[in-house]
Amino acid sequence: MKRLKSFALAALAVVVAVGVIAPSFGISNANAQSTGSAALSIVPKKNYVIEPGKSVSDTLIIRNLDASQDLNLSLRVVDFTFTDNGGTPKLFLDPSAPQTTWSLKPYLKLPKTVKIGPGSSKKVDMSVAIPANHGAGSYYSAIVYSTSAADGGNVGLSASGVTLVFTTIPGKVNEDLKLKKLGAYDTEAKGDLSGYKYISDKQPMSIGYTLQNNGNVTEAPAGSIKLKGWFGKSYNIDNVNPSGSLALIGQTRTYTACIKLATTDVSVGGSTATTNTCANPGLWPGHYKVSLDVFYGQNGNNTQEVTGTAAFWYLPLWFVVTFFVILLILALVIWRLVVKVRKAMYGPKYRKSSVNRRR
Amino acid sequence: MHHHLIRLHTSFFANWRHLWSPELVALFLALFVFVLPAGASTRLEERSLLMQNNEPGATTSYRVSFKYMTPTPINSVDMLFCMSPIPYEACVPPPGLNVSGAVLSDQQGESGYSISTKTTNHIVLSRASNSLPTTALSSYNFENIKNPTASAQAFSVRLRTHTSSDATGTQVDFGSVRAQVNQGIVIQTQVPPMLVFCLAQQVDYGCTKTNDTFYTDMGELNSESTLTAKSQMAVGTNASGGFAITAVGIPFSAGTNVIDSPLVPTESKPGTNQFGINLVENTAPNVGNNPEGEYANAIASSDYNQQNKYKYVSGDVVAYSPNVSLMKKFTVSYILNSSPTLHAGVYSTTLTYIASGRF
Numbered sequence: 162m163k164r165l166k167s168f169a170l171a172a173l174a175v176v177v178a179v180g181v182i183a184p185s186f187g188i189s190n191a192n193a194q195s196t197g198s199a200a201l202s203i204v205p206k207k208n209y210v211i212e213p214g215k216s217v218s219d220t221l222i223i224r225n226l227d228a229s230q231d232l233n234l235s236l237r238v239v240d241f242t243f244t245d246n247g248g249t250p251k252l253f254l255d256p257s258a259p260q261t262t263w264s265l266k267p268y269l270k271l272p273k274t275v276k277i278g279p280g281s282s283k284k285v286d287m288s289v290a291i292p293a294n295h296g297a298g299s300y301y302s303a304i305v306y307s308t309s310a311a312d313g314g315n316v317g318l319s320a321s322g323v324t325l326v327f328t329t330i331p332g333k334v335n336e337d338l339k340l341k342k343l344g345a346y347d348t349e350a351k352g353d354l355s356g357y358k359y360i361s362d363k364q365p366m367s368i369g370y371t372l373q374n375n376g377n378v379t380e381a382p383a384g385s386i387k388l389k390g391w392f393g394k395s396y397n398i399d400n401v402n403p404s405g406s407l408a409l410i411g412q413t414r415t416y417t418a419c420i421k422l423a424t425t426d427v428s429v430g431g432s433t434a435t436t437n438t439c440a441n442p443g444l445w446p447g448h449y450k451v452s453l454d455v456f457y458g459q460n461g462n463n464t465q466e467v468t469g470t471a472a473f474w475y476l477p478l479w480f481v482v483t484f485f486v487i488l489l490i491l492a493l494v495i496w497r498l499v500v501k502v503r504k505a506m507y508g509p510k511y512r513k514s515s516v517n518r519r520r
Numbered sequence: 521m522h523h524h525l526i527r528l529h530t531s532f533f534a535n536w537r538h539l540w541s542p543e544l545v546a547l548f549l550a551l552f553v554f555v556l557p558a559g560a561s562t563r564l565e566e567r568s569l570l571m572q573n574n575e576p577g578a579t580t581s582y583r584v585s586f587k588y589m590t591p592t593p594i595n596s597v598d599m600l601f602c603m604s605p606i607p608y609e610a611c612v613p614p615p616g617l618n619v620s621g622a623v624l625s626d627q628q629g630e631s632g633y634s635i636s637t638k639t640t641n642h643i644v645l646s647r648a649s650n651s652l653p654t655t656a657l658s659s660y661n662f663e664n665i666k667n668p669t670a671s672a673q674a675f676s677v678r679l680r681t682h683t684s685s686d687a688t689g690t691q692v693d694f695g696s697v698r699a700q701v702n703q704g705i706v707i708q709t710q711v712p713p714m715l716v717f718c719l720a721q722q723v724d725y726g727c728t729k730t731n732d733t734f735y736t737d738m739g740e741l742n743s744e745s746t747l748t749a750k751s752q753m754a755v756g757t758n759a760s761g762g763f764a765i766t767a768v769g770i771p772f773s774a775g776t777n778v779i780d781s782p783l784v785p786t787e788s789k790p791g792t793n794q795f796g797i798n799l800v801e802n803t804a805p806n807v808g809n810n811p812e813g814e815y816a817n818a819i820a821s822s823d824y825n826q827q828n829k830y831k832y833v834s835g836d837v838v839a840y841s842p843n844v845s846l847m848k849k850f851t852v853s854y855i856l857n858s859s860p861t862l863h864a865g866v867y868s869t870t871l872t873y874i875a876s877g878r879f
Contacts, residue, residue: 199734200718200727205759205877210574210702226718226727248878249764249837303876308734315772315868316854318734318751320719323876329702348842349822379879383674383698385606399604404760404843405672405700407879427758427815427846434758436817436844456605456676456698461570461583464605464697466563 198227198279199308199320201234209328210460214293221324223275223306224282232277234306236285240264241303241325246353246371246415248406250325252303263410265289265302265328275306289328297332299378299410301325327379327407334459337375338382338408338467343453344369345473346417348439354415360474366439368398370453371415372467374408381405382467384455386418391447396420401455403437420444446480449473562589564679564695566657576701577616577669581625583661584677588630588653590692595649597633597660598680598687601641605676605696613641616669622662629658636686646685667701672760674700713759716847717875723752725812725849738856741867746788747856748807753873755818755839756847761878762817764840765850768872771795771832772856774865779858785829794857795869796830799838799850804828808853811839815846830855842878 202224209217225232240261241250253261260266271287287304304324342357346369350356357369368386381402388396401418408414419439426433451471458464564586573580588594601619602611622643624635630653636646645660668675676698680691720730738747757763772779772795779793786796788805799820801810811820818841823831830853839850856867 198730198732199720200723200730202714202716202727204712205715205757205763206713206761206879208702222712226716227730227732228728230732244837248761248842249766249840250876250879251835252766252874252876254768305874307872315738315866316736316749316751317868317870318719318721318736319870319872320717320753321872321874322715322717323874325877325879327879381674381700383605383676385604385609397609399606399609400673403673404762405674406761409879427844434760434844437760438817438843454606456674456696458568458698460574460699462568464567464569464695 197308198225198230198232198277199318200226201232201306201308201320201322202226202282203306203322204324207324207326209289209326210331211289211291211328212331213291213295216288216290218286218288220284221271221287221304222282222284223277225277225279228280230279232275233309234275234277235309236271236273236275237305237307238266238269238271238302239305240266241301243409243412243414246413248414250303250323252305252323254305263298263300265300265326268292268300268328269302269304269326271304289326291328291330295330297330297334297378299327299329299334301327301379301409329378329459331460334378334462335376336378336380336458336462336465338380338457338465339373339375340370340453340467340469341373341413342369342371342415343451343469343471345449345451345475346415348417356415358473360476362477364441364444364477365420365473365475366442367417367419368451369415369417370401370455370469371413372408372455373413374410377410378459379407379409380457381407382416382455382457384453384467386454387452388420389450389452390445392445394445396442396444398422401453444475446475446477449475562693564681564693565589567679567695567697569677569697569699571667571699571701574667574699574701576667576671578667578701579664580667581661581663582622582665583659584679584697585657585659586679586695586697587655587657588681588693590681591652592683592692593650594630594653594681594683594692595647595685596636596682596687597645598678598682598691599643599645600678600680601675602678603673603675605678605698607678607680607694607696611641611678614668614670614675616666617641617675618666619643619662621664621666623664624660625663626661627659629654629656631658633660644687646687648685669701671701674698713757713877715755715757715759715763715875715877717753717755717765719751719753719873721751723754723849725754726847727754727756736854738854741856741858741862743791743858743860743862746790746805748805749854749856750808751852751854752849753852754847754849755875756845757841757877758844759877760844762841762843762845764837764876764878766874766876767797767832767836767838768834768874769870770834772867772869774863774867777863777865777867779856779862779867781832782830783833785823785826785831787828788830788855788857790857791859792857793859793862794830794855796832797838797852797854798824798826798830799852800825800827802828802853805855807855809851811848811850813846813848815848817841817843818845818848820850838873840878
């Protein structure tokens with residue numbers, strides 16, 4: 162019996178020792194469990210115009226793309242703002258994050274969880290109800306659909322999708338867009354002000370303009386940009402915001418417009434969509450003047466206009482080298498011509514006399 | 521010959537003041553002051569358009585308001601409905617809009633007008649008046665106008681005032697108002713924007729299949745070697761604003777011990793505490809793949825697309841597309857290094873990849 166007791170104690174000690182010591186040699190290797198599908202299709206954006214005291218009922222269509230697993234989603238509404246000068250939302254995921262002044266959270270209703278069978282889709286009911294006497298303006302929040310994280314391994318993965326919900330409450334609003342910058346823009350800068358180029362050795366493909374939104378509504382400006390080069394050659398960008406991109410409340414947003422737009426029809430998820438890319442505009446080297454004329458204004462409010470001018474130089478290396486070579490040749494020719502004319506005017510002794518004068 | 525040249529030189533440079541007296545030059549410059557503004561028009565102020573119902577294709581009433589600026593008798597107002605607000609650009613009528621059945625139901629401020637011309641996108645108001653226009657706001661209400669059907673883009677009304685009663689001859693004032701129809705509820709026959717996203721250890725290019733494994737085990741930590749792992753995600757959208765994928769989650773930790781991540785892209789350094797990710801193929805260590813998919817719109821963010829350099833900051837956008845994007849598959853590479861002094865423990869993390877639309 163004593164032997165049995167000591168054997169049991171020894172076994173327990175080994176188990177405890179393994180439990181305590183083993184992790185110090187590395188990461189645990191627990192058996193992981195699959196938690197269901199993490200392949201989904203959602204609506205990325207919703208827009209509503211709702212008068213105070215009225216509501217809108219709508220459906221969110223969610224598709225489970227996994228043919229073998231259920232899609233288990235938890236839904237919640239979070240506020241968001243802008244990340245930078247571009248159009249990427251910054252989500253306030255922390256449940257204790259304070260509510261923003263433009264939050265739709267109190268007015269947006271939707272279920273907390275959704276289960277969708279393999280390979281099928283579901284319409285999820287949602288509604289936005291605006292209280293009576295609510296002030297006019299833009300209100301927005303995001304619906305986050307989260308799959309549950311896997312339990313196991315040491316890198317757990319979880320997928321979430323987001324629908325951005327924008328609501329405009331009509332009425333008299335405060336609209337104020339200020340032009341901060343305009344010029345040739347390198348799109349790789351992703352909205353950063355460093356993307357503006359006054360002198361560029363690379364052919365500019367797009368023109369950028371940065372607007373600061375000081376109003377209490379989101380704005381989607383529309384208008385055109387005119388580009389005028391040396392010798393009067395001009396280029397017209399007749400749609401400076403083809404995607405209808407928004408400047409959020411308080412955001413300084415950089416918009417870019419292709420000097421020459423190439424549109425292509427592509428098929429995504431069984432539907433056809435038109436995508437825009439910048440094509441080679443074929444700019445000649447030299448100096449360009451940029452004129453911006455954009456309009457904005459909510460329904461029933463004054464249409465306002467933002468205008469501005471800027472300039473840039475497109476100077477590729479080959480052009481600079483060629484220019485200086487031609488300049489040098491021209492200077493030589495002029496110098497020889499001047500010498501020839503002066504010789505003709507003042508006689509062959511011109512050189513000698515000019516030397517004497519200097520003395 | 522040289523006598524002729526001297527005479528020419530003398531007449532141009534010595535006696536130029538006789539040819540171009542300062543008085544003559546001043547008179548020439550003064551001409552510009554009077555000549556240039558003669559053709560200029562003034563902008564109509566406080567311009568606005570109120571659509572009673574801004575559902576696409578709805579038949580509703582429009583109220584156009586503005587202030588006349590130039591104190592000249594006005595006998596006609598030209599209202600041209602175009603996509604672009606810019607007066608000198610070719611007018612593209614808003615698709616679906618029809619103002620040919622418009623009825624002028626009310627007029628405030630400057631009144632006495634009737635509709636003299638109306639086509640699908642053009643209205644001319646005419647009257648006979650010799651009095652100067654009021655400086656107060658003038659409004660014109662039109663019933664029975666059919667809204668445009670394209671909700672993705674704003675449209676405009678180009679306004680011009682004339683002294684003639686048929687909107688011919690020189691314009692007096694001008695200006696544009698803009699508006700946009702808004703798709704409140706998705707029409708079921710129309711393909712709505714969608715965002716397709718999937719995530720797992722291995723995913724199919726089109727999100728049609730994943731291996732349903734949402735964890736990865738990196739093995740045991742060792743100060744002399746780098747642990748690696750990878751996961752995959754695929755994404756695509758037909759939304760014109762594109763998408764963004766944000767990575768969220770705390771770095772590797774065991775209790776209060778955290779393996780820090782570099783804040784800027786950094787090489788893998790065995791023997792130091794380091795956790796990082798990137799979205800490209802690497803050789804040091806040998807892990808990962810470049811993004812797969814023919815379409816160039818969707819790319820890894822600049823900090824996460826550098827070979828052999830790793831970074832991880834929770835909340836960073838790791839991949840994005842500024843526009844419509846076909847399906848693209850990204851492979852996320854994970855590296856984990858540890859120093860010999862790292863506290864023993866079970867180190868793990870859960871990373872959530874959030875796919876959202878852009879605004």
